[in-house]
Structures are given as structure tokens and as C-alpha cells.
Amino acid sequence: MTESPASLDEEIESGEEDLPEDDVERLHGSAVVVNNNQTVVHTGKAEYHDLIQSLNDDGYVVCVDLCGVDYLGNDTRSLPVTVTAERFELVVNLLDVQASRRLRVRVQLSEAAPLVATITDIHPGAEAMEREANDMFGLEFEGHPDPTPILLPDDWHGHPLRKDYSMGRIPVQFKAVDGR
Template identity: 35%
Template sequence: MTGTNGNGNGAGNGNGHDPEIIGHRRGMFGANGTGDTSGYGRLIREVALPGSSPRPYGGYFDDVVDALAAALGEETFGAAIERVIVFRRELTLEVRRDHLVTVAQTLRDDAALRFELCLGVSGVHYPADEGRELHAVYPLTSITHNRRIRLEVAAPDADPHVPSLFSVYPTTDWHERETYDFFGIVFDGHPSLTRIEMPDDWVGHPQRKDYPLGGIPVEYHGAQIQPPDARRSYN
């Protein structure tokens, strides 16, 4: 199935292979197909991640994947890329975390790719995705070729470490700090991985799905702001 993306190129719009079911949601939000209209009964909806997509991907997506495979070499490409997913007219490359920096630098520097701009880092928490509970997502843009893709990397709760992309894309500096603050993903190699929203001594990461929704004590009570010469330095 093909569609048209933002710059007029055809791009796959299907889900690819069968989706990966990682859990079920119960309650009033987003569930269909039951006789309960109260919103509080037996409403159950699957939590599904899109599966790998078959060729052709559509539009420039095939060119990007082919160019990356050529630049990395087939053996390294096979070791680095877990899945290629085309979903809702977007291309996502799921990358094994040990290869993240190499893949990102190749995407930036290769003349056929030239994804010069990383637009940020988004954290995602899937408590039911066993061994892959924490995900980091990087939207990349090629100004040279007017293209957009996404990188996605996963890490387990028990070992929430992902290599920092600061050395490749310095603009990820504050985005990685925010993702660490809210999700607890540790970006190894970051020059100063500190909280930027929550206090330094805050316990937990508020945007994780296992974080309590209520009953949090007021932890600012009695707090004092240090004078400028005694505050944390980012140098």
C-alpha cells in the first residue's frame, strides 16, 4: 500500500508484518467492540507495536535503507538494525544500542544520506515489553535531501543505559538530560547528565508508567535556593 508523504513522495502506509502485542489496556479509553457502554467495565484493548515492514517501503525509504546498508556494509547493517518499520507514512529504524553511535554518525556523514539535524530525544516506557521497557526515539532530518526518518533504541529497566549522541549531534545535550530526568534512561558519555526539571534529590522519574499518579508528598516544602556562586555548575 502506498500513500503520499509531506514532500510528495510515495511512502508505505501499512503496518507491515503482524504487530507485536505487548499487553492489554483496560478501562474507558480507546477500547471498542464490547457491549459495555458505561466506560468502566470490561473494556479491553491490545497494546500493539507495529511489526517489521516488507519491501518495497515506498518513496525515498528504500533509498535511505539501501544507502545505509552500503555505507555500513551488509554484515554491520545486519548486526546494527533490528527492524525496519514503515508505519503511518514514517520510516523508523530500530537500532541495537551498541551500534547507535555508529549508525547515527553514518547517517550524518554519508553523502547519500546527510541527516545533519537531530530534532530531539523522546523517551517511551512500555512496562509490558519485557527486556525492552525503555525506548529512546530520535527524529532525524536531512536538510540536503529534504528527508525525515526516525531512530529508535531500546533498553531494559534493569540496565537503562543507552550511548549518548552528543558527540554526533550536540543539539541532543538538553534533550538527553530531559529524557534522563523524566524516564531514567542513562545516556553514557553525556558530558553532564543531570536533572533539568525535577530537583536533584527527587526520587523516581515522573513520566514512567509505573510512577504513582497521586499521593506524592510535597517535596519542595522547606527548600532553599542557593546563591548563584554556590549553585551547580555545567562547565
């Protein structure tokens, strides 16, 4: 694939809309929208690895970024009607250097099973980014070659970028002030 699908250029540029399911643009079977002039592909975790491989074959050979997002208590994101919101989201930004194109892939991951296939076999540079997402959010990458912590000590408990992570506050005892 050297060009974006023709209808993507005609997609609504104001953001992701709640389009009827049969009106949602598709790329390799996954829902596609244009958000702030960037093409965003929404896929399921079962299709994620195959989609990344297909996009790599299409020229998106650089994985610029891979990160997790925790939407606990914040459900304001806009998703196509074909996508069910989950607590966690995996966001992967890909680049096609030859055609000067950028693409964002978003995958919804449940709190109960934040597991998705690794893409290190396609994008070896994603190895450290997947380890960081595991350290910070608890997202797990099945088949990862080295799932050891990259940012945190081996004996660390919890995932510091989760919104429900306790910051370990130290209570401060204040003295009473005359009658207060």
C-alpha cells in the same frame, strides 16, 4: 546517501509487518520499515551511536527530537521480527534538510539496564533532550557531558513519566453517611 534505499519506496505503507528475518529491509545493518509514510530504523543499543554517525554522514544532520517511551503494561507496538520488545524505547527523529527527508530511529532499552551511548558528540543539541529523558524516564546516556538534572530538583527521587511512578496521592477520609 542522497536517496532512500530504492526498496523503501516499495515497502508496505500500512505499517510494520512481521516479515521473515531475511525479508527485513536494512540500512547500515539496522532493520527498516515504513510506518505511516515515515521511515523508521530499529537498531540495538550497541549499534546506536555508530548508526547515528552513519546517518549524520548520509545527510541527517539535524536531531529534531529525542525522547523516551515507557511501554509498561502496553505491548501493542509493532516491531520487526528481528527486534525484541523491551520496557523502554528511545526515539530519535532526524532530518536531512538538503534532501527534505525525515527519519525516525528506535532503540529498545531494558528495564534492568536503560543505558545507551550519548550522541552529543554528533548532535550537540541532543544534550538537553538526553538530560530530559534521564530526568523523566531514567534512561542513561553513557559519556554525556553533563548528566545533571535539567527539569527536576537535584534532590528529586524517581522518574515522573515512568508508568509505575507513584503520584504521591493524599488519602481523603470520608465520613460515613447514615447506614452507608
